[in-house]
Amino acid sequence: MDADGIAREIERQVQEQVDRTIEIPDGLNEDQAVSFVMEHYGQMTGVDLAEADVRAEVREQMAGRETT
Numbered sequence: 424m425d426a427d428g429i430a431r432e433i434e435r436q437v438q439e440q441v442d443r444t445i446e447i448p449d450g451l452n453e454d455q456a457v458s459f460v461m462e463h464y465g466q467m468t469g470v471d472l473a474e475a476d477v478r479a480e481v482r483e484q485m486a487g488r489e490t491t
Contacts, residue, residue: 447481451491456481 445463447456457478464472
């Protein structure tokens with residue numbers, strides 16, 4: 424693979440990672456946000472995430488707020 428091919432592949436992989444960002448809608452409680460993330464990530468990637476991992480990330484992002 425030449426330098427241009429490598430650059431295109433890196434760009435493709437970076438864009439793929441950026442496209443996996445999930446924007447959680449406002450007004451969801453923690454349980455709803457966890458379900459939302461798990462469902463959408465599964466649809467985007469075909470991979471099931473562990474609820475405990477998602478819940479920990481959602482809690483961190485919510486920073487003690489009642490809703491998103």
